[in-house]
Ligand code: SF4
């Protein structure tokens with residue numbers, strides 16, 4: 227029989243000692259995007275911890291109200307950064323979602339979640355789905371559907387449709403890319419699911435910059451999804467099998483495994499919490515900015531005004547804030563202007579923008595308003611979900627800005643340097 231802890235069951239229950247570390251000080255509240263928009267205590271980190279602790283102590287059950295407050299959480303982990311008591315909110319939330327998962331998603335979400343989880347974490351299916359989407363757009367059907375508001379009754383699907391502006395041609399990287407210049411080591415590159423299909427240039431530029439920094443780059447063909455989306459949805463078994471498979475897909479002699487998608491890197495760095503046998507692999511995971519900031523890349527001028535949005539799972543999940551900024555500041559001629567509330571979630575949060583489009587939209591509007599204040603024409607950020615979400619928000623507001631991953635600017639600066647010579 228499984229062990230019980232109040233309303234929670236089994237070994238993946240939220241840690242009661244961790245829940246009790248919260249001293250209810252409220253310091254995290256102003257940093258919480260859902261509290262800022264909704265102003266409800268139970269939609270704040272403190273309120274959610276109160277609910278989780280009450281469930282762990284058997285004072286409340288996992289009711290629909292409980293589920294709703296947890297569903298509305300973005301999992302952005304801004305509360306973790308703010309918390310002076312060091313409460314690890316992210317793992318408490320994930321563990322609670324595993325418990326809620328035992329009852330399945332709320333009926334209204336079942337179909338949509340089934341669709342999302344059968345396509346997004348499967349690179350081949352996602353590629354096929356995007357090819358169909360490309361045809362749909364090219365056929366003019368997309369314009370017709372939008373003009374006639376056919377998707378209006380399916381608000382969540384409509385959110386997905388408006389998110390995708392264009393689907394670039396697929397690109398496959400070689401399995402082995404030799405280092406250039408002074409050899410530094412050997413790294414593996416995670417190509418991701420959304421990243422490989424929607425932002426192939428980011429993977430190409432990442433591989434090229436790593437090689438230029440002196441790394442031999444291994445890009446295993448057999449690599450699948452990292453399981454981050456499943457982790458955030460409480461699908462523990464799926465996360466464990468993806469973690470096991472991904473760790474096995476990369477050679478053991480790599481110095482680092484490099485991710486250029488904040489959500490993937492964050493989940494991979496924390497694999498050992500869910501699957502201790504992956505500790506060696508997880509310990510070698512780095513965000514691309516952490517690696518490149520140690521290198522001496524030849525950079526030519528880019529006369530651009532750029533602002534930087536902190537992806538939640540880079541700033542809060544991985545505590546990587548300075549490395550991307552330092553890299554951008556190294557580009558001659560590039561002016562980096564700080565973005566107010568740069569680490570406030572843009573509303574993307576994995577598939578949150580599809581599951582909770584209304585709240586995601588409010589957060590996106592806040593983000594786009596802050597971007598407009600900077601006067602920057604380029605916004606850099608290290609996560610494909612943020613790139614998609616913010617680009618959509620800027621398009622809809624008519625703001626003339628380009629969204630890029632920092633590696634794209636670095637690659638352009640490398641080209642500028644080559645042209646100078
Ligand atoms: S993870 Fe984000 S949305 Fe959830 S409680 Fe913490 S700050 Fe709020």
Ligand code: SF4
Nearest residue numbers: 248249251252254309
């Ligand atoms: S800052 Fe930390 S201790 Fe204070 S209320 Fe928030 S989670 Fe609890």
